[in-house]
Amino acid sequence: MGEPASKILVPGPAITRSINLKFQGDWGQANFHRIMCWLTQEFCDRCGPRSRVGIFSMRGGGSEGLSLVNDGEMHIALGTPVGLMAASQTGDAIFGGQKFPQLRALAVLPQDDRMILGIDPKHGCRTFAEIREKKPPIKLVIGPDSPDSPTGWVSHRFLEAHGITADIIRSWGGEVVDTWCRPEQCLIPIKETSSDVTAAVHEAIMTPWWINLIDGPRKFIPIPAEPEALERLHKTTLLEPATLPPGYWDSLKEEIPALSFRDFLLFCREDLPDDVAYLLTWCLVETKSMIENQYHHINPNKTPLGYPFDPVKMAKTSIPLHPAAERYYREHGYLS
Incomplete structure (x- = not known):
């Protein structure tokens, strides 16, 4: 059924119980799916032996993740651009009065668009x-x-x-x-x-x-x-x-x-368990080279996913951080 969480190559946090999560990607061939594939592997390597993550495709224009995470159908999603996502807390701009105050951020990932x-x-x-x-x-x-x-x-x-x-x-x-x-x-x-x-x-x-x-x-x-x-x-x-x-x-x-039109926001709901949110954030920062390496052949000024990731900038999200993500960034000196 897979290796236990304790048998991992890189020291760091682990969850001994098995975790099943649903990640909202993109239509299937763009950046969201690639990011989620990286995060899925690193996360499941550090969880119990029956851990599974499903990455789901979207059908519409790109904003489905907000409502799907808000309604509990998905655990994690990405949204872009980061600036526009700030309005999800207040219902302004694109959201037309609809508010998503229970959403919490895990990280900002760079895209210079x-x-x-x-x-x-x-x-x-x-x-x-x-x-x-x-x-x-x-x-x-x-x-x-x-x-x-x-x-x-x-x-x-x-x-x-x-x-x-x-x-x-x-x-x-x-x-x-x-x-x-x-x-x-x-x-x-x-x-x-x-x-x-x-x-x-x-x-x-x-x-x-x-x-x-x-x-x-x-x-x-x-x-x-x-x-x-x-x-x-x-x-x-x-x-x-x-x-x-x-x-x-x-x-x-x-x-x-x-x-x-820059940057991706990785977000969850405020009730995502703390150990899950912390481990996801740890993976985002500590294993970032695994996704960065997939873009090194592209001019850094024209890459669809920026590199290198800067953990200080990753912590500067446009909606409040999940408490466990915030704890990770503070413990490691990325957030004052």
Whole structure:
């Protein structure tokens, strides 16, 4: 039935009883699932011989983990971006009054992401001001404006902060495609020169999909976010202003403002047993090299999971830490 918890290679905490947990991953092929696979192995290595963890896929836009953990269907989930997750405690922003005050954090995991608008150069627009002035009949791909899709919800707020909405685009003779949630569903089809989509708002900025759009045959133009719009977005979404440096893409010659869409929040419910929460947190920090090594072949500025993990930053969560996680960080000097 497996090795007992006492027979492990790395000294550290162990749970002698067998534990069964349910982890909420992503759709199956993205970062959440990979993170959960790493954590599952390290956790079960240190628990009783019949310990099992199930990693479940999601079907919607990415926010299911909140309600599933809140309702007790899942024990652990991930959410992104971290700034937006802070509103789960108050019901603000995307949550529309629904509060999740019983959720507790275990760690923040790094991902240096941004949200931008990219547009086909045939429209002759390089700024939001030019877009508003020229009113091009763009065909825009964007996530759904729904709390079920953090990416889609923020994308619509991003455009609104710049004075553009789906209805306004349609009034210009344009079209809005807002039925896809996942980044690759939105971005992969439009890299082809035969695609009639001429604009996209999305995150996952470090992926080959954006490289293909910006530096590939279609040569989309990344539109700089406006400072005033970023200030409004900080108030409405809790997400911070950010930038993309020159050279991020081969064709990007100067720094441009963008909206931060960074980091993953690993969370549970406040009633997760203390020894389980403590061991999970220990695994997150003490075995982090096992997941970091899977990304070392990727440029650290463009990796979908940042490295190295910094335990001090991991402890700076946007919702309260689980008491056992907080105890771990304090005991090891990562939280003052």
